[in-house]
Amino acid sequence: MQDQLKLLVIGSGGREHAIAKQLAQSPHVSHVFVAPGNPLMNNSRDISTVEISENDFDALKGFVFDQGIAWTFVGPEDALCAGIVDSFLADGLKIFGPDKKAAQLEGSKDFAMQFMDRYHIPTAKYKTYQSAAEAILGLKDFAEPVVIKADGLAGGKGVVIAPDKKTAENEIQLMFRKGQKQVVLEEFLAGDEYSMFVVLGQNEYRILPMAQDHKRAFDGDQGLNTGGMGAYSPVPQLSQADYERMVKEVVEPTVKGIWQAQFNYCGLIYIGMILTEQGPKVIEYNVRLGDPETQVVLPRIASDFAELIDAAVNHQQLPQVVFSSKAVLGVVVASAGYPKAPKTGQKLPELKDEDDVWIDYANVLGEPQAITGNGGRLVTVVAQADDLKEAQAKAYQTLEKYKFEDCFYRHDIGYKATRKTFE
Structure with missing residues (x-):
């Protein structure tokens, strides 16, 4: 890995602030730019913001060329699903993230469920519907409570757990009135939820520290689903046996599926899992780091995070990830x-x-x-x-x-x- 690298992080939130700070710790990195960032990120001499929208691909590429940026790290899902990776690669620029096709693993719940079916990855019973009438009729096939997912990006807020059929009918009608083209109904999975993050290189992967998020707005897991109200790492209540089962039954087939599907995937995949009585089952994929899990996962990486990402974008062997005991x-x-x-x-x-x-x-x-x-x-x-x-x-x-x-x-x-x- 070369020294004095200048890097660019795309995004503006707490996740991107944590990413920028972690990358800036590397002795190989001279400066980290964040676009568009937020004003409070400028407190560090190693980090500065750039007033370019995360979806203005041409302006971002111009900045990369002008500044001699070594590679770009994409934080938010919107840019990934809009094809920022495809745009950068078309101009020969190095970037960390999946291409537009692979980003459908997050951008479309139906695409993700079909992927899990195809590669035999354990998940919930589900069905996709193209109209409110069909979905309401389909409720008879699901026990209460029923999970209703908007088929598209929703900032972590597109999932409703309806306690009864009447509530489910109202939520389905609301989603279609808001312009949804299709919704996914899923069986409710009971158990503790865990967040696993995997860095994918050309033909190998590395698992980052585990975390647990808190999605509901209020204490005691009450209130609406949010993008996340807090997180922690490690998760000591998860046994080593259950962790190894997650890796074998979920992570390995997910990674093999991504490679077999021949996605252009040099990036991160987040796997949200429920540990049920039958074993781990996937509830969602994200094609980037999560927020607020990033803020607690990255500080637990004792090895050089920038070195890991640099190896991935340059198609080199990935270094091992060392976890802090903190x-x-x-x-x-x-x-x-x-x-x-x-x-x-x-x-x-x-x-x-x-x-x-x-x-x-x-x-x-x-x-x-x-x-x-x-x-x-x-x-x-x-x-x-x-x-x-x-x-x-x-x-x-x-x-x-x-x-x-x-x-x-x-x-x-x-x-x-x-x-x-x-x-």
Whole structure:
């Protein structure tokens, strides 16, 4: 790997802030640009933002050529599904992410389920419908509760778990009224949910640290599904035997399927799994790092993350990934009203990094002394410690120091692990 590399990260949220910081730690990297980023990312001398939209491919490519960027790391799914990788590769530019065809694993729930069927990857019983009337009729084939998924990108908010048939009918009608061309009905899978991230090279892969996300808006897993309200890593309640089963029954056939399908896939795949009584089953694929899992997974990588990605984009042998023994937990602060009608413009307190506690900024404006919210998820407070209970305490002790107006956060991030492990 060469030295003094300049890199570009596409995106603007907490995930991209965490990616940029992790890449900037490499001794081989001289600077990381983030496009479009957010103003609070400019606090580091090694990171700066560029005012180019993540979907303005021509302007992004022009910047890469002008600055001599070694390679580009794509954060958000929208750009991947829109074909940013295809566009960059067509001009001979190195980029980390799957092409447009492969990105359908996230962009279309039906495409993903058909992929799992084809390559014998365990998942839920499902069926896809092209009209509200057909889907409502199809409800008779599913027990309550029933899972309803919009077939397309929805920022982590396109899944509804309907407790009864009447609620399901209303949600189906609403999805089609909003312009959905098809929806997927799935059986509800009971069990703990886990997030696994896999870096794919040309003919090998590396698994990153495991994490667990908290999707529901409020404490006790209540409220609407969100893009994620917090996460932690590792997941000590997951046994080694169950982990190995996940790798054998889910990861290996997924990776082999991607290669057999001959996707142009030099990038990351996120596998969201439910550990059911019958074993692990996939609930979704993402074709990029997750948010807020990225904020807790990347700090647990003790080896050079930039070196790993550099090897992937240059089709070289992937180095081994070394995990830190530390535990990392992150709590998301979101705007009041999120996810349906988040407020904007609220003033946020001046947040400061501390020993083993830091801030990853997302949808915010301003500068450290005058931060305002811009809707949705605003910041992630991330804490690191020797174990999860200590990391959990550090994160919440930090949050309690500040007054957040027109904002909320969950008070139980990590409780599934700390309750089971430390009682």
